[in-house]
Amino acid sequence: MATPLFLAPRLESRLTSLLDSPGFLHDLVSALGSPLNVVLPDQVAENLEQFRSVYRRHRLGGDIFFAHKANRSSSLVRRLAATPAAIDIASLGELQHALGSGFAPDRIMATGPKNPEFLWLAARSGITVNIDSRAELEELAALVGKFGLPRVRILLRLSSFEATGTTVLTRKSRFGTSVQELDSLLNAVESHRDTTELIGVAYHLDTIGLPEKAVALEGCIKVMNACHSRGLRPRVIDIGGGFGVNYLADGEQWERYTTELTNAVLGRRSPLTWQGHGYGLRSEGGTLRGALGLYPAHRPVAGPRYLDELLSLPAPSLGGRPLATLLLENLYDLYTEPGRALVDQCGLALAKVLEVRRTAAGDCFVRLEMNAGDVSLEEHGVLVDPVLVPRPGGAAATSDNDSGPVGVHLIGNLCLEADFITRRTVFLPRLPVPGDLLGFANTAGYFMDFSADHALHQPIARKVAAFEDAGSWRWCLDDQYWPNITTGEHI
Ligand SMILES: Cc1ncc(COP(=O)(O)O)c(C=O)c1O
Structure with missing residues (x-):
């Protein structure tokens, strides 16, 4: 066999400990079926603290909003409700979920496209609304006026920032109002002062490029100045999400x-x-x-570190001082909306090996009780190896499966040619046997439930919350988890 090309996942202590508990994981899959998603609520609280420490280092105030879209889990959202986190919701369902998980309206912000029901509940419950366009502002203002709802706090999501002097590539976005249309947008804000209160400006860029984000943040600072010279008093700059995750160990x-x-x-x-x-x-x-259309799976500067680096960058056309200093001097609060990065190391997707088959053409197929939609790593272009979790007391090694590293194709349970868990040949430390599990680590951010569906009436994964208690792992169904109560701290 050619030299194996491993892409070992980056595993911090909780996921390492979980994967070192094969008996626990196999019991879970035996009871609840394959695929199975495991989430780690305590990890999300720890990740939040790391983001908060970056705020402290730069002496910045403001909130960290978990971008709920990254995972549908109740336990992760409820665990965050028991921290100082806030939450960014992007649908009516997510808003209902956030309210029902313990987030008070002053800790919730709506982003993304919104239908009338979503806008109504947003206004009725008194959350903050991140306004995508002038039309959306008009719709919200009309709704608030017509039904006598309380004045709504708003931020204006902006896009198409332009670098001055240097050439920085800035991508087009379907979201937000172009800064070129700022004047007419601010006219609308002024005319709707009776129904809305402008508290800030925002961007979210779907890019990993720090220079592009620095241009946007600097652009927001300038827009804040423009607002103040008009007598508006916004005090928040929201820089969205996109802080990224480092998926690979090496x-x-x-x-x-x-x-x-x-x-x-x-x-x-x-x-x-x-x-x-x-x-x-x-x-x-x-x-x-x-061009290689893959996520840069090894990203040493990701998550809180990425935020730190962004805040430390100089603002080229505002005196070259660090962006954080400019925020601080103006007493602006910083909002962030991390999704993927806040659930880093928070999840594991487990799949049972059903069949191992070698073909005459020399391929080796490992068929899993899971399909490509259950762990959409491929869809997001993230290449990372699963971890082999042998069945405790399983079949003894044979000459075939004890042969050391082996390259296999991971195929799914759909009757569909395209159902490859990944199109990549995956190298495993040895050939698995039916009954072993493969654990896809670090899948809480978008991979475990964003694209899962009931194609072919295949079941979608159940989800459990796992937590450590006196040195051993315990679990409950995701929607049975309530912080402090489930973990027995209230007794
Ligand atoms: C408005 C907004 N905020 C935050 C996020 C979260 O991005 P990420 O998960 O990359 O941090 C998204 C993702 O699409 C988004 O659209």
Whole structure:
């Protein structure tokens, strides 16, 4: 076999300890079926603290809003409700869930596209609304006026910021109002002062580029100045989410993998994917074309560290002082909306191995009791190995499965050619046997329930909350979890 190309997941202590508990995990899957999602509510509280420490380091005030869309879990949201976190909700259902999980309205903000029911409950319950467009502002103002609802706190989501002097690539977005239309938007804000109160301006950029975000943050500071010169008194800048996660333990493995993937696309080595899929790369007459469409799975600067670096960047056209200093000097509060980064290390998706089959063509298929929608790593372009969790007391190693590292194709339980858990050849430390589990680690951010559906009437994963108690793991169904109560602290 070719040298294995591992992409070992980054595992911090909780996930390591969980994966080191095969008996616990196998019992869970035996009882609740495969696939099974495990979430770790205590980890999300710890992650929040790390974000808060960045605020403290820069002496900034303001709230950290968990972008709920990253995971539907009740236990994660309820655990956060028991911390100083706030929550960013993007649908009527998420708003109802947040309210029902213990978030008071002053800790909830609505972002994204909104229908009339969503706007009504937002206004009725008194949460903050992040306004996407002038039309949305008009709709909200009309609703508040017509039904005599309380005045709503609003932020204006802006987009299309332009760098002055330097050339920084800024992408188009379907969300937010272009800063070029700021004047007319502020006219509307002024005319709706009786129904809405402008508390700040916002952006969310779906990019990992720090320079692009620095341009947007600097742009927001300038917009705040424009608001103040008009007599408006916003005090918050909301810089959205997108702080990222480091999924891989070892940067060298990532470098080696992407180099070898390129070689495979160019035909210089054996394929590394099913049917030579190139993740955006292709060979044209021996020349490499296209662009690698993958998440940079090894990202040492991610999460709170990414926020720290962004805040420390100089504002090029505002005297070159750090962005955090400018926020502090103006007494502006900072809002952030981390989704993926706040649930870093908070989840594990488990799948049972159903069948291991070698074909005459030399491929090895490992069929899982799970499908590609149950763990949509591939959809998000995140390449990371699952962890093999052998069945305790399972079949003894045979000459076949004791042969050391092996490259396999992970296929799902749908009667569909395309149902590959990943199109990548995955290297495992040994060949699994039916009854073993594969654990996809760090899947709480978008992977475990965002795309799962009932295709072919296959069940979608149940979700459990796991927590440590006196050195051992305990669990309950996700929707049975209530902080302090479930964990017995109230006694
Ligand atoms: C408005 C808004 N805020 C926050 C987020 C969270 O982004 P991330 O999970 O990358 O932190 C998103 C993601 O789509 C978003 O649309």
